[in-house]
Amino acid sequence: MAAEAGTNQSVERAATVLGAFLEGRAELRVSDVAKHSGLGQSTASRLLATLEQISYVERDPVSGLYRLGPALITLAGVAVNQHPVHREARQRAQDLAHTLGLGANVAERRGDTMFYLCNFEGRLAPKSFVLMGQRNPLHATGIGKCLLLGVPDRKALLGDDLHRYTPNTPGTHDELDRIVEQVRTQGYATEVEELALGRACIAAPILDRAGSVVAGISISGPLSAMDLERREEELARRVIEVADSISTGLGYLGPVHAPASRS
Structure with missing residues (x-):
């Protein structure tokens, strides 16, 4: 070699x-x-x-x-403890998972994938493994869609063909562009059985002091526990509140002081 x-x-x-x-x-x-x-x-x-x-x-x-x-x-513990997003998000994500009984995940973009910085499981969304350090596709995840807000040329990043993990995965860039613009408008992303069947999540972007999207946080779990038909508005409000709190901890002062990435 x-x-x-x-x-x-x-x-x-x-x-x-x-x-x-x-x-x-x-x-x-x-x-x-x-x-x-x-x-x-x-x-x-x-x-x-x-x-x-x-x-x-x-x-x-x-x-x-x-x-x-x-x-x-x-080494991994030292590296993640030195990460500014992890430091700001860890306790807030843990509290969110405990309060809702669902999973709470924080991730940033690394190239054309999302990279988990931490995750916590609530009683309704147990896992037998740790997500920290693992990667998932951007176009098939709630956090990934939030991270794509900061990517002007998504086709150049992801390539011409978007892999379908389930029948619900966005399969074209036109479809993905519409979804990302919806995320920009409403301030949060949803994902329902796009990466794995039986799972759903709601995510919101995390901004740095310049107003750039640097990470995302999501609430996730089984479809029955998420119950988005009844709880989407409630869960979206909770995840946006926590994302805004983390953004403030990173120095974001709002659209008056920095370019807005969230409408």
Whole structure:
């Protein structure tokens, strides 16, 4: 595997080894890592041994399989605690999930995907996994639609073809453009079974001191718990209030002081 110009090959290879664990399997053999990374098995084995010494991976003493190590949890915790949106949103999102019994999620845009900064589960929307650090498509999620408010050329970002995850997913840019303009007008986005069947959410944009959309927050859960036919107005008001509170914490002073991104 040739290193790109200006990069350190050893660091690049180590990152590729760690990336093998992002495919969904918790524990891997050396041969699995070698296959994913395109490295020779002996090279993969040496890199894993080095990463084990600094606790970036750990090896099960019985099975001999490798899994990600505790040092990465420490690094992830430091990174997310230093993020200004996470600092402002964490407690507010946690309180929202507790009060409503639904999921509360905060995410920003990373390239053509949304990237979760934190999530909390209420009693009506339990999860057996953590969303933090995971990614989802912009066009098929409530937060993603809010984040697209700050993207002038959505077609250039997302490509010509929009993948349909369910029959409800926006499949054309004309359709997506109409949805994003509706979000701009009403101040919040909805998503009903567009990414996964049986799920829905309501989201609102988070603004920085310049009035730019830097993140979004959503309330999510099963269709029966969200009950948007009866509760859309109530839930939209709650999520907008929390988004506005986070925006204020980030320095946003309103449309009088900065360009408005929310009508």
